[in-house]
Amino acid sequence: MPVTRAKPLDSLYDEVRDYDLVIVPDAPLASGLNRRLDRAHLGIFAITPRRLAAGRRERAEDRSAFLELVTTTDLEWKQAAYAIGNTLQCWEHQGRVDAVLDYDAYADTATETTVEQLSTLDTTSRRLGEYQIDDSKDVAVVGHDQLTTLEQSILPTQYDTFDPFTDAAFDRPPFHIFDSSTAIVDAVLGIVSADNAEDVAVVSDRGSEYATLVPSALEAADIPFIGGPGFADEQHHRGFVQFLRAATRGTETRVKTIRSVLSSLGIAVDVEHDDKRLQDVDADSLTWFQEFSALIGETTFAGALTAYERQAGISLDAFRDELEALGIATDYVIRQGIDRLEYYLQSYEVPVDREHEGVLLADAKSAAYVDRPVVFYLGLDEAWTHSPPRRPWVDRDAEFTRNLTQFQLLLQNGVEQYYLVQDTIGGSPATPCLYFEDLLDDDFERFSDLDTVTHGRTFSATQDGFEKESLDVSPTQIDTVSQSSLSTYVNSPRDYLFSRLVDGPDKDYFKEGNLFHDFAEFYVNHPDLIDEETIEDLVDVMLEEAESFVRRVDRPTRRTKYRIGLETIVELLDERTPEGDDLLTPNSGWGQNFFAAHFDRDVDSPFTERWFENEDLGLKGKIDLVHGPTHLLDYKSGSRKRASRVVKNSALDPPSDTPNFQALLYLAHRRSERPGERLQFTFFHFLETLDDVVAGEADLDETLTTVEYHPTQFEEHARSRATFEKLRDDGAKNCQKTLSKIEYTDYQAAFESVPLPATRDSDELIDSEFGQAMQTRLQECVGEYKYVSSGCKQLLRQLARVRSQNYFEEDLDAFETFVTERMMELNHRRAGEERFPVNGLAGEPNYRRVDNRDLLLDHD
Numbered sequence: 001m002p003v004t005r006a007k008p009l010d011s012l013y014d015e016v017r018d019y020d021l022v023i024v025p026d027a028p029l030a031s032g033l034n035r036r037l038d039r040a041h042l043g044i045f046a047i048t049p050r051r052l053a054a055g056r057r058e059r060a061e062d063r064s065a066f067l068e069l070v071t072t073t074d075l076e077w078k079q080a081a082y083a084i085g086n087t088l089q090c091w092e093h094q095g096r097v098d099a100v101l102d103y104d105a106y107a108d109t110a111t112e113t114t115v116e117q118l119s120t121l122d123t124t125s126r127r128l129g130e131y132q133i134d135d136s137k138d139v140a141v142v143g144h145d146q147l148t149t150l151e152q153s154i155l156p157t158q159y160d161t162f163d164p165f166t167d168a169a170f171d172r173p174p175f176h177i178f179d180s181s182t183a184i185v186d187a188v189l190g191i192v193s194a195d196n197a198e199d200v201a202v203v204s205d206r207g208s209e210y211a212t213l214v215p216s217a218l219e220a221a222d223i224p225f226i227g228g229p230g231f232a233d234e235q236h237h238r239g240f241v242q243f244l245r246a247a248t249r250g251t252e253t254r255v256k257t258i259r260s261v262l263s264s265l266g267i268a269v270d271v272e273h274d275d276k277r278l279q280d281v282d283a284d285s286l287t288w289f290q291e292f293s294a295l296i297g298e299t300t301f302a303g304a305l306t307a308y309e310r311q312a313g314i315s316l317d318a319f320r321d322e323l324e325a326l327g328i329a330t331d332y333v334i335r336q337g338i339d340r341l342e343y344y345l346q347s348y349e350v351p352v353d354r355e356h357e358g359v360l361l362a363d364a365k366s367a368a369y370v371d372r373p374v375v376f377y378l379g380l381d382e383a384w385t386h387s388p389p390r391r392p393w394v395d396r397d398a399e400f401t402r403n404l405t406q407f408q409l410l411l412q413n414g415v416e417q418y419y420l421v422q423d424t425i426g427g428s429p430a431t432p433c434l435y436f437e438d439l440l441d442d443d444f445e446r447f448s449d450l451d452t453v454t455h456g457r458t459f460s461a462t463q464d465g466f467e468k469e470s471l472d473v474s475p476t477q478i479d480t481v482s483q484s485s486l487s488t489y490v491n492s493p494r495d496y497l498f499s500r501l502v503d504g505p506d507k508d509y510f511k512e513g514n515l516f517h518d519f520a521e522f523y524v525n526h527p528d529l530i531d532e533e534t535i536e537d538l539v540d541v542m543l544e545e546a547e548s549f550v551r552r553v554d555r556p557t558r559r560t561k562y563r564i565g566l567e568t569i570v571e572l573l574d575e576r577t578p579e580g581d582d583l584l585t586p587n588s589g590w591g592q593n594f595f596a597a598h599f600d601r602d603v604d605s606p607f608t609e610r611w612f613e614n615e616d617l618g619l620k621g622k623i624d625l626v627h628g629p630t631h632l633l634d635y636k637s638g639s640r641k642r643a644s645r646v647v648k649n650s651a652l653d654p655p656s657d658t659p660n661f662q663a664l665l666y667l668a669h670r671r672s673e674r675p676g677e678r679l680q681f682t683f684f685h686f687l688e689t690l691d692d693v694v695a696g697e698a699d700l701d702e703t704l705t706t707v708e709y710h711p712t713q714f715e716e717h718a719r720s721r722a723t724f725e726k727l728r729d730d731g732a733k734n735c736q737k738t739l740s741k742i743e744y745t746d747y748q749a750a751f752e753s754v755p756l757p758a759t760r761d762s763d764e765l766i767d768s769e770f771g772q773a774m775q776t777r778l779q780e781c782v783g784e785y786k787y788v789s790s791g792c793k794q795l796l797r798q799l800a801r802v803r804s805q806n807y808f809e810e811d812l813d814a815f816e817t818f819v820t821e822r823m824m825e826l827n828h829r830r831a832g833e834e835r836f837p838v839n840g841l842a843g844e845p846n847y848r849r850v851d852n853r854d855l856l857l858d859h860d
Contacts (some may be wrong), residue, residue: 002441004168005168007163007165009032012142022140023133023155025146029368062088069117071327088125089389092151093395094393097125142162143164176453178422184210188217192223196374201362201376203370204378205381206365207383212233226355230350241341246289248296255278277551367410370413371413373415375414386403430446431446479618481620481823481826487660489826491850493840495851495852517609518594518595519538519595525605526603616672630674632667632679634682636684639685643706646707648760654841657846668819683704712808717802718802724748757769762796
């Protein structure tokens with residue numbers, strides 16, 4: 001069926017103008033007809049049944065009934081709300097207050113109590129049931145089928161009915177498709193102004209984002225409006241409930257979880273405290289809230305509201321009135337009480353004083369008529385579809401027809417209608433309102449399947465943007481980069497930029513990691529001061545230092561973690577004592593050691609915490625431990641990674657999606673100091689064997705991952721006699737058997753015939769021209785036996801394994817070139833000659849490794 005054309009209000013008025021009384025189903029329709037009244041008329045002309053029965057003082061009877069029941073009966077709040085909703089709804093559809101008791105599934109004690117109370121309360125439904133229009137009046141009824149059974153009960157014996165529709169079809173305007181809800185709001189603001197506000201209405205679903213975006217945008221543009229957010233949507237009304245929630249969360253509350261509440265109260269807390277427990281943060285700005293939270297169990301709702309008002313510098317008299325009406329003003333604040341208060345605010349519309357001029361903001365599910373010349377319809381998606389009550393007293397087919405009729409009328413308001421929609425929301429197609437399936441002849445699944453006009457991004461002309469001030473300042477040149485900054489930059493240059501501009505919170509793993517590092521440095525300097533008893537004492541000290549991050553329930557687990565971590569560090573340093581006779585750099589003294597301060601001792605070992613800045617290579621960093629002249633070691637509290645994973649994460653072309661250049665960077669620096677030497681870099685994951693230690697099965701080797709640098713090209717290493725002999729002595733079984741039957745010159749000849757490909761993938765190496773040449777050579781020397789073919793594959797896999805677990809001369813050369821290119825690129829962007837892009841060298845960043853996700857705009 002097509003959309004049926006609605007009668008214009010002027011035409012409808014002409015049909016009913018001579019009647020004494022006109023009954024309509026919709027208050028805006030009554031107002032529209034009354035505004036057109038052009039003759040002297042005694043009393044009411046057009047009105048809804050409810051307003052007629054209530055004497056124009058229609059109240060929200062569900063809310064008033066709820067307030068009555070929760071203050072005069074023993075019913076629980078949700079129980080009362082459920083019974084009230086069922087009783088009023090059944091009354092509406094069946095015409096009797098006690099009709100709900102005819103249904104056994106709903107005829108319980110709570111419902112009986114509710115029916116008894118509603119029978120005596122002065123509600124609009126009760127007045128409807130008692131009211132009857134005088135038969136002497138000449139009555140017209142517009143949209144008779146839109147009236148409920150209770151509303152129809154007031155009609156006289158004789159009356160005339162008028163259909164709000166014509167026999168013609170409505171020529172629907174096209175849908176205007178926008179990229180986002182913000183773009184839709186900007187489009188509305190591009191047309192609406194303070195001068196034409198009285199001519200405009202905006203219709204949207206009250207539960208959608210438009211319900212908050214549109215009022216905020218109009219308010220920012222100084223455009224008056226009627227309607228908008230309700231009592232529960234007011235900033236400080238929501239803020240007070242959140243304030244109570246925050247104050248009753250308990251001692252484990254993290255600052256970040258209540259930051260919005262603190263901000264609304266003007267309480268500023270440094271971002272470094274975000275992950276700390278509220279009660280353990282020593283900040284003057286938090287003292288008031290900490291003290292209030294400690295006494296919340298002895299505070300009434302009214303007292304809490306007074307405290308909130310005083311701190312926020314506002315007055316919330318209307319909210320205090322609601323607390324009084326609910327009978328909880330003098331109740332002590334407990335979580336169950338907060339739950340009930342929040343339930344009430346979410347369930348019932350509390351009356352608020354409204355402006356009576358400006359843009360009319362209408363709810364898509366409440367009204368059928370919006371008497372404005374220009375009407376914007378925002379969204380028109382499945383949220384506009386009514387959900388018929390699933391109750392036995394409701395005729396679902398009749399209810400659907402009633403809602404479909406209302407929807408058709410709503411779509412045609414105004415002289416000009418604009419349907420503003422999104423074709424996709426969150427990457428998925430937006431589903432048009434389900435009523436369109438009955439009203440449109442076209443087959444469609446999304447708005448773009450219909451008659452549409454697509455719009456690009458629009459920007460509100462009312463916004464001036466941020467003020468800009470030119471500064472005559474030359475950008476500083478960055479000469480060195482750390483491994484963490486380089487990894488962040490490679491993943492996302494924009495994230496790197498914000499990481500230098502925006503402070504981040506302290507983290508428990510940072511605090512704990514620093515404590516473990518400080519202990520390791522201290523132990524190298526003063527091993528004689530540490531024994532089993534001392535370690536137990538230091539565990540207590542560490543736990544106290546990290547207290548603000550650790551929940552009380554987690555402290556026994558953390559104690560075990562700290563003790564095993566310290567013992568594992570001691571075990572490694574005792575078994576593998578650092579040695580060497582040179583310093584990488586003078587001891588910089590750049591940081592304070594926690595345990596050195598605790599024991600009042602110095603730490604000045606030439607092996608620990610060595611800071612370097614290598615401007616020739618553009619590298620800087622801090623070496624945890626110089627384990628030997630050619631061996632560096634780094635402490636890690638995270639999970640262990642294999643050497644192949646370390647090498648893979650430091651790939652350059654293309655970079656890994658988990659870039660980490662620490663080993664490569666430190667080895668490049670060390671190579672500049674000890675050229676031509678074989679170097680090692682070891683990651684010591686001192687918590688890797690935590691579970692094994694508890695089970696008594698720990699192996700220190702399981703905590704270590706070592707990658708080596710060989711001061712030669714990989715091809716030279718692979719073709720060397722040393723590699724040949726190692727493969728022949730230590731290779732897989734068929735590899736050893738095959739190589740034992742040839743000479744080194746035979747092995748070497750394969751490298752001279754075809755170049756070795758630059759790959760770490762064993763399958764690629766086997767399938768390469770070199771792999772085929774090696775197999776041909778071995779078969780020529782030994783014979784075409786199965787074990788020769790198998791042995792060749794084992795040989796090639798071993799070469800690929802060595803390539804994937806170590807660094808060679810070409811790797812460090814390429815890395816140094818890579819760093820130089822990144823430094824030039826970075827300084828170019830810092831100078832403002834190019835934006836810092838969101839995407840890194842590998843394309844879209846790995847968002848799991850991004851620290852400033854909220855600041856990175858997609859597709860930018």
